[in-house]
Amino acid sequence: MPPISPSQPPAAPTSKETAPADTGSPDAPEGDSLETPAPWRQRIQAIRDKTGIGGHARVDYYSASKRLDDNHSLPGLTFQPKAAPKFGNWGDAKIEGRLTDQDLADRREPQQARLLEAYTNFYFKSFDVRIGKQNIPWGRADALNPTDNLTPKDFTVLSARDEDDRRTGTAAVKANYYRGPYTLSVVWLPLFNPSTIPLTAPQGFLITEEKRNRGRSADQGFAAKLDHTGGDLDWSVSYYYGLDVLPVGMPVTPTQSVLVHNRIHVIGLDFAKPIGRYGLRGEAAYVQTQNPDGKDFFIKNPYFMAVMGVDRDITDDLNVNIQAYHRYIVSFNDPFAIEDPVARSVAVLSDTFNQQLDRIQGGFTGRIKATWLNKTLEGELLGMLNLPRQDFFLRPSLAYAVTDVWKAFVGWDIFNGRRDSFFGRLQPTSAFFVELRATF
Numbered sequence: 001m002p003p004i005s006p007s008q009p010p011a012a013p014t015s016k017e018t019a020p021a022d023t024g025s026p027d028a029p030e031g032d033s034l035e036t037p038a039p040w041r042q043r044i045q046a047i048r049d050k051t052g053i054g055g056h057a058r059v060d061y062y063s064a065s066k067r068l069d070d071n072h073s074l075p076g077l078t079f080q081p082k083a084a085p086k087f088g089n090w091g092d093a094k095i096e097g098r099l100t101d102q103d104l105a106d107r108r109e110p111q112q113a114r115l116l117e118a119y120t121n122f123y124f125k126s127f128d129v130r131i132g133k134q135n136i137p138w139g140r141a142d143a144l145n146p147t148d149n150l151t152p153k154d155f156t157v158l159s160a161r162d163e164d165d166r167r168t169g170t171a172a173v174k175a176n177y178y179r180g181p182y183t184l185s186v187v188w189l190p191l192f193n194p195s196t197i198p199l200t201a202p203q204g205f206l207i208t209e210e211k212r213n214r215g216r217s218a219d220q221g222f223a224a225k226l227d228h229t230g231g232d233l234d235w236s237v238s239y240y241y242g243l244d245v246l247p248v249g250m251p252v253t254p255t256q257s258v259l260v261h262n263r264i265h266v267i268g269l270d271f272a273k274p275i276g277r278y279g280l281r282g283e284a285a286y287v288q289t290q291n292p293d294g295k296d297f298f299i300k301n302p303y304f305m306a307v308m309g310v311d312r313d314i315t316d317d318l319n320v321n322i323q324a325y326h327r328y329i330v331s332f333n334d335p336f337a338i339e340d341p342v343a344r345s346v347a348v349l350s351d352t353f354n355q356q357l358d359r360i361q362g363g364f365t366g367r368i369k370a371t372w373l374n375k376t377l378e379g380e381l382l383g384m385l386n387l388p389r390q391d392f393f394l395r396p397s398l399a400y401a402v403t404d405v406w407k408a409f410v411g412w413d414i415f416n417g418r419r420d421s422f423f424g425r426l427q428p429t430s431a432f433f434v435e436l437r438a439t440f
Contacts, residue, residue, distance in 0.1 A: 051084070054081075054082055054084075056439045057078065057438050057440070058436065060077075060433060060435035061073075061074065061433065062074045062076065062431045064430060064431035065109060065156075067109070067200055068428055075104045076102040076109075076158055077100070078098060078101075079100075080097070080098045080099075080116075082094065082095065083096075091123055092120075093120040093132075095118045097116060099112070099113050115169070116135075116169050117132070117169045118132050130174045130175075132171070133172075134169055134170070135151045135169050136151050136170070138225065138238060138268070140272045140281050140283055141307040142309060143365070145307075146284065146285035147285045149244070150170065150172075150240060151245075152193045152196075154195065155195065160397065160399070169193070171193065172189050173188045181228050181229055183226075184226050185223075185226075188220070188221075190220050192213050192261070194212075194213070194246075195247075197353060198429060205255050205256070206256040210261065219243060221240065222242065223241070224238065224239050234272045234273070235269065235271040235272075237268070238268045238269070239265075239268075240266040242264070244264045246261075246354060247259035247260060248300050249298065249350040250298040250346065251343050262299055266285050266286070267286050270282060277312050279312070281308070286302075286303075287305075295331075300354055301329050305326070305328075306325065307323055307325045309323030309365070317370055317371045317375070320368050321369075322364065322366050324362070325365070326362050327355065327360075328360055329356050329361075332356075335347035335348045335357065352425050353425070357420065358389070361387065361388070364384070365382075365385075376400060380395070380397050381394070382395040382397075386422055391415075391416065395412065397409060398411065407437050413430055413431050416430075
C-alpha cells in the first residue's frame, strides 16, 4: 500500500466562461435551437466537475460465496454511485453508496443497500476537519497493516478489487493539523461499526453478535497519529483506544454463541523509505487487550505484530513486492486444552480467525504486478504464507481495459491449509471469478 497522503485544502475554483454558442447559418429560422451539442457537453462536464458525480457498475460471476455457506455459482450485479461536490475553497463533501445482489440466481446471498461514506470537509489555514461516515486507512505496509484498526471491512464482498471494496466506513470526526512536513490527526469515533467476517452457523446452532453500535460512551473510540511525509523517510506513530472491529466468540449455551467486540489499546508505527529503485516499508503495533494474563479464552490475548517489506520496479512494466511478518502472542494459552467440547470448539474457531492459535507466528506475502499492451493489460500474482501451520492464499488475476469506461477482470482465489489454520478454514471460499466493470 502506498503512503497515505494527508488531505489538503483544494485550490480556489476558477470560473471558466462558456464560449458563445455557434449560431450556425445566418438564415436559421427564429425559434429553432441555435446551440450546437458541444456547449451542452461542456455544461454537462462542468456540472460533473462541480458535483463530482460518478461511480461504477459491475456484473460478475463467482464460483463460490465468501460467507462459508456452501453456496456456489453466483452471478452478481453491483451499482456503486458517488458524488463529491465542491463548495469553494472552504470545503467539499463526498457521499458513496452500494446496491448489490451477489447472487441473482439464488436468494441465499442477501441483497444489500449500504452507505459506504458520507462526510463533509472543512478547510482552514493550517488544519481541516472531516465529519461523517468515512474510511480511515492507516499503515504503509502492503495490505497487511497491524495499525489499521479504525475502519471496518466486509470480508464477504465479492469483488475483483476486494482490497478497496471491503471498507465500509465508520462514523467519525477527524481533525488534521499541518505544520511543515508534519500532520497531527485526532479522531473521535462516536458510533462503532464492526467488520463482517465469513461465518455461518452449523445446523442447530445459533450465532448472534453484540454490535455495540448505539453510541454509548463505553463503546466510543479515540485515535491520534503524528505523520511525517517528504524527504528521504516517511513515518508515523499512532495510538488507538476503542473497540476491536474483529469479534471473538463466546459460548452462551451448548447450542448458542455470541460474537463480542472488546476494547483494545493499539500503539503503532510505520515507515517508508526509497532506496534507488527499491522501496523499503515497515509497520509494527502492540495491541493491549482486556485479557492481560491470557486466562480468559474468550477475550483476545495481547500481541505484538511487525511487518517488513521491500518492493522494486524491475522495469517500467514490472513491480515486485515481498514482505515478512512476525506475530507474538503475549500470555498465550492453548485453546485446544479446554476440556468442555463446546467451549473448546468456539475458542478454537475464534482463535483461528484472529490468528491466535500459536504463541509465535510468522510468514510471507508477495505481490508481482506486470503490464503489457501500453498498460491496458495488467497481470498480478498475490500470495501469503502463514507459519508454522503452512496455510496459504494465492490470487492470480488479469485485468484488461477494453475502453476508458469498461474494464474486464478474471482470476482465482485459492485458499489452502489444514482445517485448524486461517486459510484452511477459508478453503471452501476458493473461487474462480470474472467481472466486467464500467466506471462513470
